[in-house]
Amino acid sequence: xxxxxxxxxxxxxxxxxxxxxxxxxxxxxxxxxxxxxxxxxxxxxxxxxxxxxxxxxxxxxxxxxxxxxxxxxxxxxxxxxxxxxxxxxxxxxxxxxxxxxxxxxxxxxxxxxxxxxxxxxxxxxxxxxxxxxxxxxxxxxxxxxxxxxxxxxxxxxxxxxxxxxxxxxxxxxxxxxxxxxxxxxxxxxxxxxxxxxxxxxxxxxxxxxxxxxxxxxxxxxxxxxxxxxxxxxxxxxxxxxxxxxxxxxxxxxxxxxxxxxxxxxxxxxxxxxxxxxxxxxxxxxxxxxxxxxxxxxxxxxxxxx
Ligand code: DP6
Numbered sequence: 134x135x136x137x138x139x140x141x142x143x144x145x146x147x148x149x150x151x152x153x154x155x156x157x158x159x160x161x162x163x164x165x166x167x168x169x170x171x172x173x174x175x176x177x178x179x180x181x182x183x184x185x186x187x188x189x190x191x192x193x194x195x196x197x198x199x200x201x202x203x204x205x206x207x208x209x210x211x212x213x214x215x216x217x218x219x220x221x222x223x224x225x226x227x228x229x230x231x232x233x234x235x236x237x238x239x240x241x242x243x244x245x246x247x248x249x250x251x252x253x254x255x256x257x258x259x260x261x262x263x264x265x266x267x268x269x270x271x272x273x274x275x276x277x278x279x280x281x282x283x284x285x286x287x288x289x290x291x292x293x294x295x296x297x298x299x300x301x302x303x304x305x306x307x308x309x310x311x312x313x314x315x316x317x318x319x320x321x322x323x324x325x326x327x328x329x330x331x332x333x334x335x336x337x338x339x340x341x342x343x344x345x346x347x348x349x350x351x352x353x354x355x356x357x358x359x360x361x362x363x364x365x366x367x368x369x370x371x372x373x374x375x376x377x378x379x380x381x382x383x384x385x386x387x388x389x390x391x392x393x394x395x396x397x398x399x400x401x402x403x404x405x406x407x408x409x410x411x412x413x414x415x416x417x418x419x420x421x422x423x424x425x426x427x428x429x430x431x432x433x434x435x436x437x438x
Contacts, residue, residue, distance in 0.1 A: 135179045136250025140241030140264075140274040141168040142227055144307055144418055146365045146410065147346045148372045149269050149282065151329045151338060157290040158269040160282070161329070162342040165298075165349055166270070167307060168277045174238035177222045178246040180214075189222045200320075208240070208267045212247055221246075240267030241274035261294035268322075279353055300353050304423040305361075308438040312389045313415050321413035324376060324383045334378040341371045358422055362408030365420060369410040387415040393433075400432060 149164035181187065186206045188195045195202045209219055223242065227235050241264045248255050255263070257275060261282075265272035273280040276297040285293030319327075328335055345368040352361035376383035394417065397409050405428060408420045419436065421429055430436060 134250065135177055136246040136248070137175070137177050138242040138245025138247075138249060139173060139175045140238045140245060140271075141170060141173040141277055142235070142238045143168045143270065143273045143280060144309075144410065145270065145273075145412065146361070146420075147342060147349050147368050148412070150372045150375065151325055151335060152269070153284075154288070154290065155326065157293075158265050159290045159293050160269055160284045162339050163282060163284045163346060164270075164273070164342070165279065165281045165346060166273045167279055167305075168274065169307060170277060172226045172238075173274075174223055174225045174235065174242040176224075176239070176242040176246045178243070178250050179220045180217045180250075181220045183218045186218050187220045189220075191224055205239075205243070208243070211266065212251075236268045237270040237274045240264050240271035243267065244271075244275070258294045258296070261296075262290065265290070265294065281350075298350075298353065302353060302356050304356070305358070306421050306423055306426060306429075306438060307418055308421075308429065308433070308436040309416055309418045310393055310433055310436055311416060312393065313387060317385060317414050319383060324379075324385075324413055327381075327383060328375050328379045330379075332375045332379040334375045338371065338375055341368065358406050358408070358420070362406065362420060365410050366408045369412075373411065385411070385414050390415045390417060393417045396432065 143166040145164050145166040147165040149160045149162070151161040153159045153161050185197055186209060188202045188205055190201065197203065197206070205221065223239060225235050225239060244260055244264045244267070248260060261272040261275045264275055273282050273295040276295060279298040279300060280295050281298060282295040283293060345364045348364040349361060352364065394409060397407055397419065400407050405425060406421060407425065407429065410418050410420065419429065419433065
């Protein structure tokens with residue numbers, strides 16, 4: 134008896150940053166992402182005897198005391214029949230814990246694997262809700278393409294899940310620059326809590342999101358990178374500004390991060406339609422159109438597209 138699931142990495146164009154309920158991972162605001170086809174996590178899960186879950190990541194057994202393993206085991210506890218442990222075998226296409234949305238793809242893949250294992254046959258909103266319990270952004274990785282996570286209003290979170298947008302935009306490209314794959318200094322979970330609790334700038338965040346989300350959705354409908362890019366870039370910078378204003382300050386940037394941003398701004402000043410976004414890590418994701426791929430590859434030879 135075994136279950137299998139695969140889920141894509143998703144990159145938020147309008148970020149989820151801050152919770153109204155930290156047990157259920159209910160967000161303060163809605164958010165919107167783009168799933169990356171071809172990059173994701175694949176998970177196989179089997180019930181087994183024994184007192185511990187056995188977790189393997191990319192072929193290597195993970196020590197149960199590691200944060201990754203204990204978080205996963207705690208999550209599996211929500212579904213565990215009495216006396217059952219699990220063998221979980223995950224393959225991730227992106228480094229874990231480096232701000233590359235690995236946990237989002239990972240928890241979504243686990244939910245799909247559990248759904249397969251137990252034969253739940255859950256509908257997409259229910260799968261998205263279960264993924265959200267593992268990691269907020271995971272609720273968006275249940276779907277491909279552009280995905281919106283509605284914040285919802287209910288205290289039980291049953292209206293807080295992600296749905297795919299019907300729009301497609303095949304010319305829109307997203308590539309990431311692997312500046313560092315070291316594990317981040319502070320988890321996004323902790324950083325988010327600290328920001329909400331201590332950052333004065335956080336009060337401005339919900340309004341920023343409402344504004345950016347409307348622009349981003351319209352830009353996707355219109356296939357307008359000129360409208361999308363500034364909203365996406367400003368949204369990411371505003372999120373990092375709320376972190377810098379937290380105490381103790383939260384910083385994910387490396388000197389190389391700023392150097393890339395300056396290069397993006399320089400290329401844009403020279404006429405290239407190139408924008409960036411960043412998550413809870415030093416790596417930069419570039420957003421541009423297919424026609425500019427050769428120029429981008431030349432300017433950033435290390436890019437993964
Ligand atoms: C910066 O989903 O990792 O990537 O709900 O605590 O697990 P938890 O947080 P998580 O936070 C993601 C934050 C982000 C922005 C985003 O993906 O929207």
